[in-house]
Amino acid sequence: MFSLQDGPVFHITCVMHNTRVSQRMIAYQVKSKEPLCMETQEEEQLVRMCCEAIREDKLKVYAFNVCQDHTHLLLKCDHTNLPGIVGRFKSR
Numbered sequence: 001m002f003s004l005q006d007g008p009v010f011h012i013t014c015v016m017h018n019t020r021v022s023q024r025m026i027a028y029q030v031k032s033k034e035p036l037c038m039e040t041q042e043e044e045q046l047v048r049m050c051c052e053a054i055r056e057d058k059l060k061v062y063a064f065n066v067c068q069d070h071t072h073l074l075l076k077c078d079h080t081n082l083p084g085i086v087g088r089f090k091s092r
Helices: 023-027 040-057 082-091
Strands: 009-015 060-066 070-076
Touching (some): 040 060, 040 082
């Protein structure tokens, strides 16, 4: 278990391109295209990349999950560092 007393824990979800439709997309009449989904080999590569990022940046990650069309990350960090961490993850 982890303690919230030591700092906030964030649940971060990143989705693949065109796999979700938001209310904003509906409001602005954005036309959805063919969704991009990962094959098993690509999922495995993303797991390796996540592990590498976690080690390199010395992140406190309690869990992460890579799915065909999205990923989840349970991360403990200071809220001021969150945008930079998310940006680095998404850029990989």
